[in-house]
Amino acid sequence: xxxxxxxxxxxxxxxxxxxxxxxxxxxxxxxxxxxxxxxxxxxxxxxxxxxxxxxxxxxxxxxxxxxxxxxxxxxxxxxxxxxxxxxxxxxxxxxxxxxxxxxxxxxxxxxxxxxxxxxxxxxxxxxxxxxxxxxxxxxxxxxxxxxxxxxxxxxxxxxxxxxxxxxxxxxxxxxxxxxxxxxxxxxxxxxxxxxxxxxxxxxxxxxxxxxxxxxxxxxxxxxxxxxxxxxxxxxxxxxxxxxxxxxxxxxxxxxxxxxxxxxxxxxxxxxxxxxxxxxxxxxxxxxxxxxxxxxxxxxxxxxxxxxxxxxxxxxxxxxxxxxxxxxxxxxxxxxxxxxxxxxxxxxxxxxxxxxxxxxxxxxxxxxxxxxxxxxxxxxxxxxxxxxxxxxxxxxxxxxxxxxxxxxxxxxxxxxxxxxxxxxxx
Amino acid sequence: xxxxxxxxxxxxxxxxxxxxxxxxxxxxxxxxxxxxxxxxxxxxxxxxxxxxxxxxxxxxxxxxxxxxxxxxxxxxxxxxxxxxxxxxxxxxxxxxxxxxxxxxxxxxxxxxxxxxxxxxxxxxxxxxxxxxxxxxxxxxxxxxxxxxxxxxxxxxxxxxxxxxxxxxxxxxxxxxxxxxxxxxxxxxxxxxxxxxxxxxxxxxxxxxxxxxxxxxxxxxxxxxxxxxxxxxxxxxxxxxxxxxxxxxxxxxxxx
Numbered sequence: 001x002x003x004x005x006x007x008x009x010x011x012x013x014x015x016x017x018x019x020x021x022x023x024x025x026x027x028x029x030x031x032x033x034x035x036x037x038x039x040x041x042x043x044x045x046x047x048x049x050x051x052x053x054x055x056x057x058x059x060x061x062x063x064x065x066x067x068x069x070x071x072x073x074x075x076x077x078x079x080x081x082x083x084x085x086x087x088x089x090x091x092x093x094x095x096x097x098x099x100x101x102x103x104x105x106x107x108x109x110x111x112x113x114x115x116x117x118x119x120x121x122x123x124x125x126x127x128x129x130x131x132x133x134x135x136x137x138x139x140x141x142x143x144x145x146x147x148x149x150x151x152x153x154x155x156x157x158x159x160x161x162x163x164x165x166x167x168x169x170x171x172x173x174x175x176x177x178x179x180x181x182x183x184x185x186x187x188x189x190x191x192x193x194x195x196x197x198x199x200x201x202x203x204x205x206x207x208x209x210x211x212x213x214x215x216x217x218x219x220x221x222x223x224x225x226x227x228x229x230x231x232x233x234x235x236x237x238x239x240x241x242x243x244x245x246x247x248x249x250x251x252x253x254x255x256x257x258x259x260x261x262x263x264x265x266x267x268x269x270x271x272x273x274x275x276x277x278x279x280x281x282x283x284x285x286x287x288x289x290x291x292x293x294x295x296x297x298x299x300x301x302x303x304x305x306x307x308x309x310x311x312x313x314x315x316x317x318x319x320x321x322x323x324x325x326x327x328x329x330x331x332x333x334x335x336x337x338x339x340x341x342x343x344x345x346x347x348x349x350x351x352x353x354x355x356x357x358x359x360x361x362x363x364x365x366x367x368x369x370x371x372x373x374x375x376x377x378x379x380x381x382x383x384x385x386x387x388x389x390x391x392x393x394x395x396x397x398x399x400x401x402x403x404x405x406x407x408x409x410x411x412x413x414x415x416x417x418x419x420x421x422x423x424x425x
Numbered sequence: 426x427x428x429x430x431x432x433x434x435x436x437x438x439x440x441x442x443x444x445x446x447x448x449x450x451x452x453x454x455x456x457x458x459x460x461x462x463x464x465x466x467x468x469x470x471x472x473x474x475x476x477x478x479x480x481x482x483x484x485x486x487x488x489x490x491x492x493x494x495x496x497x498x499x500x501x502x503x504x505x506x507x508x509x510x511x512x513x514x515x516x517x518x519x520x521x522x523x524x525x526x527x528x529x530x531x532x533x534x535x536x537x538x539x540x541x542x543x544x545x546x547x548x549x550x551x552x553x554x555x556x557x558x559x560x561x562x563x564x565x566x567x568x569x570x571x572x573x574x575x576x577x578x579x580x581x582x583x584x585x586x587x588x589x590x591x592x593x594x595x596x597x598x599x600x601x602x603x604x605x606x607x608x609x610x611x612x613x614x615x616x617x618x619x620x621x622x623x624x625x626x627x628x629x630x631x632x633x634x635x636x637x638x639x640x641x642x643x644x645x646x647x648x649x650x651x652x653x654x655x656x657x658x659x660x661x662x663x664x665x666x667x668x669x670x671x672x673x674x675x676x677x678x679x680x
Contacts, residue, residue: 011470014440038437038487039542044529045520049660056630060517060665063441063563111447111468122469124457141450152621154448155441155563156632159625166625247535 001025005391005403010410012112012122014064015417019406021391028391032248033383033410037417043370051077051162051339051365058357058372059156062416064107067100067147068350070160071222072357076346077162080361083337088330089164090222095174095323096150096157097221097348098316102143102184103154104351105271105309105316108414109195110136113306116408117198132194135187139313142177142184146320149173164334174324181321188314189289195310196293201405203390204300208382209258209265210273213349219281219315220274222348227277228267229298232258236347240356245373255380256373266381269353270413271308272299286314302386303412339365350375352414376415383413429478429577432464434498436484436491437518437546441563442509443467443483449566456570459577475501479576485511485518485546492543492552499553504576507549508569510562514634514669517562519546522668548668557582562632562665565617585616586637589629592620601628608648608661613639613670634666635673642677 005021016037022030042061046054054073059066071093078085085093110133111123120126123133144154149169151157159165211232213224226232226239234242244264245256257264276298279287290297295307341363347356353375360369386409391402433443447468449456456462464473480502486492499505507513515522521529526544530537549555557576559568568584575582585591589611593600601623602609609628611620617633635641645658653661662670 009466011466012468014467016435038491039530039533039540040437040487040518041521041529041533042517044532045517045524047532050657053660053664056664057517060439060441060562063439063444066439066441107444107447115470121471122462122465124454124462125469125471137450137453140448144448144450152625153563153618155444158622158627161627166622166627245535247539 003399005399005406007403007407010407012115013411013415013417014062015415017410017415017417019387019410021387021402021406023391023395026395028388028395031384031388031391033380033387035380035417043372046367046370049367051361051367054359054367054370055160055162056158061372061374063155064104064416065100065350065352066156067096067151068348068355069357070157071097071348072346072350072355073359074160074162075222075348076344076357076359077361077365079344079346080342080359081162081337081340081365083163083335085164085335086330086332088168088328089334091323091327092150092165092168093160094221095320095327096147096160098320098323099143099146099150101316101351102313102320103140103147104143105313106136106139106143109191109306109309109313110139112414113411116411135191139184139188139191142180142317145177145180149177161334163337164330164332166333168329168333170329171327174327178321178324181317181324185314185317185321188310188317189286191310192286192289192295192307192314193293195307196295198306200301200303201390201408202301203303203393203409205302205386205389206300208300209267210276210298211258211267211269212273212277212354213347214277215281217281219278219319220349226347226354229277237345239347240345240358240371240373243356243373245377256378257381264381266385267378268302268382269375269378270305271312271351271353272302272305273353274349275299275308275311282311282315283318286311286318289314302409305412305414309414339363352376352416353378374416376413376417379413379415383410383415428459428461430461430463430476431479431481431573432473432477432498432502433462433467433481434464434483435466436482436495436512436549437487438484438509438511438516440467440483442512442561445508445564445566445569446481449570452570456573460573477502478504479573480505482507482512482549483509485516485548486552487518487543487546488541489543495549495552504556505549505553506557506559506572506576507555508559509564510560510632510634510665511546512549513558513560514666515546515548517665517667519668520663521546523663546668559584560615560633560666561617565619568617587616588612588636588639589614589616589618589620589623589633592616592618593623596620596624598623601626606651608651608653608658610644610661613641613644613673631662631664631666631670634669639673640677641670641674
């Protein structure tokens with residue numbers, strides 16, 4: 001007997017993807033998470049472009065997380081040129097990233113994944129959900145405001161450049177946000193409690209490998225070493241070497257895994273990984289709320305990504321308040337430098353996880369080659385593993401429940417399919 | 426009264442212009458009062474069901490499948506409005522229009538033959554009739570609201586077609602092209618962003634595409650006089666609206 005579960009076009013995710021699962025005689029015979037987002041060939045047309053274009057161009061890979069693309073690329077270029085940035089610039093970049101984490105996570109928690117737990121088709125479909133949606137809107141708005149002040153606009157901001165920023169905001173531009181940020185922070189703590197009280201599917205994966213950056217002093221964003229719960233601990237450059245990207249026939253996104261002996265093992269990046277590997281870096285108040293809410297770390301159920309995201313919204317707000325309170329407008333918006341040739345890899349923590357950029361530049365700073373590995377293409381292999389686990393544990397259940405459950409699992413990764421089209425971007 | 430139905434459709438793009446709809450944080454609830462957001466895959470499970478009063482289309486046409494789908498979208502909608510640089514001018518991915526698709530595929534994919542894509546990325550208007558085009562990478566939220574409201578009440582949206590330079594003048598921002606001699610696309614670019622880049626001290630890089638009757642040749646000659654070589658001048662045009670600038674440049678030569 002054969003049963004096929006098909007989702008042709010996933011809803012409430014960014015980009016275009018679907019899934020096909022075939023069950024034959026009580027066992028899964030085929031499971032494909034497919035991405036049919038059309039390729040955009042970013043890495044190809046970046047070749048021959050001058051280095052400032054990299055920052056503006058790669059932002060266009062994703063309208064939800066353009067800051068992440070700007071952060072990974074600007075740091076990679078600075079590494080090649082040997083440019084150091086000053087403390088206030090470093091802080092401002094972190095603040096800009098906080099803005100993006102807040103808006104991107106709020107979008108996913110309250111508009112994309114949240115409706116799953118209330119069985120509503122969208123965030124505005126049902127009055128019951130409205131108070132939840134309103135909290136999401138307010139959080140998203142404050143995230144966008146941070147990006148707009150530093151970056152000029154919320155989507156595809158324009159201020160990031162090699163050595164710093166084109167212009168830095170005045171102290172008062174930022175402090176005017178403080179009252180709203182404080183209120184949003186209080187709301188975000190309620191958000192953690194709300195998220196941890198949602199009805200989860202109860203599936204846990206026994207052997208997840210979580211991978212994220214780790215920094216000795218802070219929750220990771222722009223800097224750190226690559227670590228995992230299975231002993232990985234290396235410099236950024238090393239990680240891209242132990243990665244294997246591979247193409248599957250049913251998808252325009254390349255998958256990737258960690259090379260181990262003769263096999264390629266799937267791993268997971270993103271909020272769950274970051275939280276599991278870095279929770280001790282969170283401020284005591286947020287750790288307290290995690291404990292009160294009964295959240296067990298490490299998180300092993302990927303549907304609970306919504307909890308990790310909610311925790312990170314609170315953290316990003318906390319961090320934004322801290323940075324703004326300490327902020328003094330720097331004398332210079334950027335440091336001077338001379339372009340030079342070379343190769344470098346840089347990884348930053350995009351809202352969805354590690355975003356890996358590698359560039360080779362010539363002596364004038366023009367692109368000779370590049371490779372971009374977005375978080376979602378790193379997660380694709382793991383999504384399939386997660387789906388397989390879910391289907392095998394529930395194989396006797398009716399198809400519509402399996403279909404719904406599968407959609408929920410995929411959505412809980414916050415896949416950004418327009419990104420994952422990595423190369424197909 | 427039944428609310429007019431809006432459908433939001435995505436082709437090849439970054440999703441940023443759709444996100445602008447969700448970024449109407451304060452107005453989104455009002456928007457839902459007057460419109461029925463009947464199809465919005467990125468934010469809702471509601472299945473596709475025609476007809477629509479307005480189809481908002483994001484993204485350019487880059488595959489065979491999309492070439493068929495855009496015709497279907499046109500048939501379902503009373504008005505079709507494109508949102509953003511991709512749908513309106515082919516987007517950044519239209520840079521492939523001046524290169525070899527095979528070379529691009531070979532550079533990126535281990536098995537290039539498995540990738541199916543058209544050799545070009547083209548604006549929606551090259552495939553079906555478009556009622557209104559919103560420029561920008563990304564679009565401006567206020568312009569989006571103005572457009573939706575205008576179609577609702579049956580008036581022409583008041584969105585200017587003049588150049589970005591007007592916005593600098595309105596905001597009393599000193600001209601970067603004159604004061605620092607940096608190559609700014611402002612004189613040939615549509616207003617719409619509020620002159621964000623120039624207010625941050627960097628030249629315009631053309632998110633909003635060519636303004637009406639842009640004198641591209643004259644600006645390029647000015648850039649050359651500033652010391653840029655011809656190739657670098659073209660690189661300035663070849664960004665998110667490459668296809669539109671190049672077309673406007675060629676048409677200008679014909680006038």
